[in-house]
Amino acid sequence: MTDVNASDTARPVFGWTGFSLASMALFAALFVFWAGPFAPQQTTGVSLGELAVEIGKSTLRSAAGLDQPDPVAPVRDLDDFLQIGVAMLGGLAIVVSVTGILRHEKRRPAIAGVMIGVGAILFQFFAFAFFAMLGVLVIMALLNSFSDVFSGLFGG
Numbered sequence: 001m002t003d004v005n006a007s008d009t010a011r012p013v014f015g016w017t018g019f020s021l022a023s024m025a026l027f028a029a030l031f032v033f034w035a036g037p038f039a040p041q042q043t044t045g046v047s048l049g050e051l052a053v054e055i056g057k058s059t060l061r062s063a064a065g066l067d068q069p070d071p072v073a074p075v076r077d078l079d080d081f082l083q084i085g086v087a088m089l090g091g092l093a094i095v096v097s098v099t100g101i102l103r104h105e106k107r108r109p110a111i112a113g114v115m116i117g118v119g120a121i122l123f124q125f126f127a128f129a130f131f132a133m134l135g136v137l138v139i140m141a142l143l144n145s146f147s148d149v150f151s152g153l154f155g156g
Helices: 013-035 044-064 078-102 107-154
Strands: none
Touching: 013 078, 013 107, 044 107, 078 107
């Protein structure tokens, strides 16, 4: 007599489907990261200049006791939709893979689908966090250069 486990006899349809979706999500995340941005972008100098002007205007409005302008919703472009699509594909891969685990299918494809799906989502998150911190460092350097100019003007 052989002891046949249910996980060995079940066809891992959901596990392999989740693994396939997760693999596509990871490849899509890498593609968006390396081949993008796809929407037209302003140069860094223009963006930093506009940021410096907005900081100056906001400071003057606060000093004068005026209200700040109402927030404006950002406009979504192709890059935003691609990043959202990659995250949704990774999330779908995780759900499908977990369904395979709950159906007691073979565990390896399902666990691999969960891990790669999580990896695709985390790759986007950490890339965003890294570039956000890099942007903060550039803004700090820009503000520091402004403080040097102002200290020379006002003798501080």
